[in-house]
Amino acid sequence: DAGVIQSPRHEVTEMGQEVTLRCKPISGHDYLFWYRQTMMRGLELLIYFNNNVPIDDSGMPEDRFSAKMPNASFSTLKIQPSEPRDSAVYFCASSQFALGRPSGGAFFGQGTRLTVV
């Protein structure tokens, strides 16, 4: 299996522009997570899906952030409009089982490094 695939690996955009990050989870995994990593706040869970349905989006910082999962093999995280403080590394992760089960465990993609200038 190719693992969790994220694109692009790097994104540089100007403030005010729309940014779309993409994720392909591991096939057969029912859970998909979006995390953000910054020096100041570490790793933060933004949102997660179960069977393509958003379950908990309480970590999404503002209405400028939105996430979708139109099918089991694809998810997007969109920021519109982007701001410099959104600069971070965004990780997508997937899991076959719920994390709170003994067989749970999240597999992470390589991340998208977003820079908003």
Place this chain on the structure above:
Amino acid sequence: AQSVTQLGSHVSVSEGALVLLRCNYSSSVPPYLFWYVQYPNQGLQLLLKYTTGATLVKGINGFEAEFKKSETSFHLTKPSAHMSDAAEYFCAVSDRGANNLFFGTGTRLTVIP
């Protein structure tokens, strides 16, 4: 809510020396516990996890961790450090039956030749 404390944001060891990375959690009910490693410009990779059963858990690359309920700790160890172990290590916890994963702030391990 769960919280995870990793003591020491930076740890340096000599090649061949013992690696000890500390992790403490706060919860009245023992959670599931994880250690992840992040190499430069890479995503996080699961090293090992504790859910139930034996409290000493062995992971990849020679790492192991011991769950100590009385100390609410899950420290990561490796008997002999290799240069390739240089990376950032994250401890994480998940509530049993829930679907969350709370990360510590990470510990950057440097291995000195």
